[in-house]
Amino acid sequence: MGYEFDKTKPIYLQLVERICWRIVRQELAAGEKLPSVREMAVQSGVNPNTVQRTYAELERMGVTETRRGQGTFVTTDTEHLANLRETLKTSHMMQFVKKMRAMGFTNSEILSGVQTALDSVVEEDGKEERYDV
Incomplete structure (x- = not known):
């Protein structure tokens, strides 16, 4: 299977971002078990060492927790997950605003x-589109 990766950014960071997005979109719930390192490596089409580094980074960020002998789980700290959601939103909004200002758009033009864009992003069936990282 495997994912397509951006060659300009480390793969483990791209996996971290994808997992965080899945958590924010509630595709992965608090307390839910992540695939084993080997399973995730096969799913992603990457080396198991890359997945191990991904899981270590997620744990360092407080997004996951490792339970000895059981695996890696999404944290049950819902406040931390709410902060993750807000942090991702803020980060993407800031990148967007900086790019728009660099192109010369005013605040009112950006708004x-x-x-x-918000008015036009809804598909015909009324569901919002999903974008993968």
């Missing part, structure tokens, strides 16, 4: 553009 107008965001509103137009």
